Amino acid sequence: xxxxxxxxxxxVKQLKENQNIIHKICRLYTTDEDAHKDLFQxxxxxxxxxxxxxxxxxxxxTWAYRVGLNTAITLxxxxxxxxxxxxxxxxFHKVTQDDYNFxxxxxxKLLYSAISELNDIEKALVFLYLEDKDYTEISxxxxxxxxxxxxxxxxxxxxxxxxxxx
Amino acid sequence: MDELxxxxxxxxxxxxxxxxxxxxxxxxMLHKRSSSIVKWIVIISVLELLLWLSISFLTAxxxxxxxxxxxxxxTFMPFMSVISYxxxxxxxxxxxxxxxxxxxxxxVKQLMQNILKTRKTVKYYVWYNLAMTAISMIIVFxxxxxxxxxxxxxxxxxxxxxxxxxxxxxxxxxxxxxIIVFIGLIxxxxxxxxxxxxxxxxxxxxxxxxxxx
Numbered sequence: 001x002x003x004x005x006x007x008x009x010x011x012v013k014q015l016k017e018n019q020n021i022i023h024k025i026c027r028l029y030t031t032d033e034d035a036h037k038d039l040f041q042x043x044x045x046x047x048x049x050x051x052x053x054x055x056x057x058x059x060x061x062t063w064a065y066r067v068g069l070n071t072a073i074t075l076x077x078x079x080x081x082x083x084x085x086x087x088x089x090x091x092f093h094k095v096t097q098d099d100y101n102f103x104x105x106x107x108x109k110l111l112y113s114a115i116s117e118l119n120d121i122e123k124a125l126v127f128l129y130l131e132d133k134d135y136t137e138i139s140x141x142x143x144x145x146x147x148x149x150x151x152x153x154x155x156x157x158x159x160x161x162x163x164x165x166x
Numbered sequence: 167m168d169e170l171x172x173x174x175x176x177x178x179x180x181x182x183x184x185x186x187x188x189x190x191x192x193x194x195m196l197h198k199r200s201s202s203i204v205k206w207i208v209i210i211s212v213l214e215l216l217l218w219l220s221i222s223f224l225t226a227x228x229x230x231x232x233x234x235x236x237x238x239x240x241t242f243m244p245f246m247s248v249i250s251y252x253x254x255x256x257x258x259x260x261x262x263x264x265x266x267x268x269x270x271x272x273x274v275k276q277l278m279q280n281i282l283k284t285r286k287t288v289k290y291y292v293w294y295n296l297a298m299t300a301i302s303m304i305i306v307f308x309x310x311x312x313x314x315x316x317x318x319x320x321x322x323x324x325x326x327x328x329x330x331x332x333x334x335x336x337x338x339x340x341x342x343x344x345i346i347v348f349i350g351l352i353x354x355x356x357x358x359x360x361x362x363x364x365x366x367x368x369x370x371x372x373x374x375x376x377x378x379x
Contacts, residue, residue, distance in 0.1 A: 008193075008196065011196075012189050012192045012193055012196070013189070015192055016186075016187070016188070016189055016192060019184075019186065019187055020181055020184055023184035024177075024180075024184075027180070027184075040187070041195050044192060044195045044196070045195060045196070048196050104172060107169060107172060108172065108173065108176050111169060111172070111173050129170075129174075130173065130174055130177040132174075157170065160169070160170070161169065161170075164169055
């Protein structure tokens, strides 16, 4: 009992410090605030369930990427209520006031809505690309070979560019 | 500038824009397992209702209806069953409502309140079932005593041998013993059925309490 609450405290602390990872995953896989909260909670629970197997030989963050993305891809897909990913809620995308640039803003909107049309695996690739992960880490996180990761990544990038410049 | 670089720039910028979640909230999420316990309470209560329904359907043969007629209970008992099933359905609805409430809250304090409420509902549910069983048994015994011809025969036979007052006392004690044993068995059944879940809820509640205060 004592041990358990101790590891719980450790988990909560680490999760709190690294919560932006989960927020960013939610950002890519959901389109509104409620779904964001839902997925955040789902990932938190999955991380907690998997925590006893986390031995600390990889970083908490790497581990969180893996479990978080897996949750978003597999678990969340099952319970997704409706296919409303096509319409991207533009108000959800917060704009920073100071460097507002209309042209850039339009492009970004287009980009995010293009991403929301990708499938779940492709979203994971985009996410890891945006997080500046190298192909070794990408292949580890997604459980595919490095070559495969490279090929897939190029395909996704091509797909996005094509959506933007038809 | 490449579109993807633009996206990356924007992606990095958003880091500070996420609403940060506090430790308490995270603890609350971890203790969401209360919701799965409450889900089991709903499922078990439905299964239990089905069990009672199937038992009463399987035992409701001609002999049973004849006995009811004999006891002058043929209108009262079905009426009582309908009411009691109605109440059980209402309880199931309450369990379901509790489940929904626990499932949607992410506030530790509210979660605790909902756990308390669920425990209370289950307690009332068990008490209701025990009371209902006792009452229907008492009613059946009374009417059996009044109308069953074989009982009358026994009474007539016995009263010629023993003092009728002692006889009635003994009868009353026997009936009381039967009722108590039966109620005890049902109580045990409920302890087994819901006891484990209730203990888990309590444990969860205690852990939440440590966080909140």
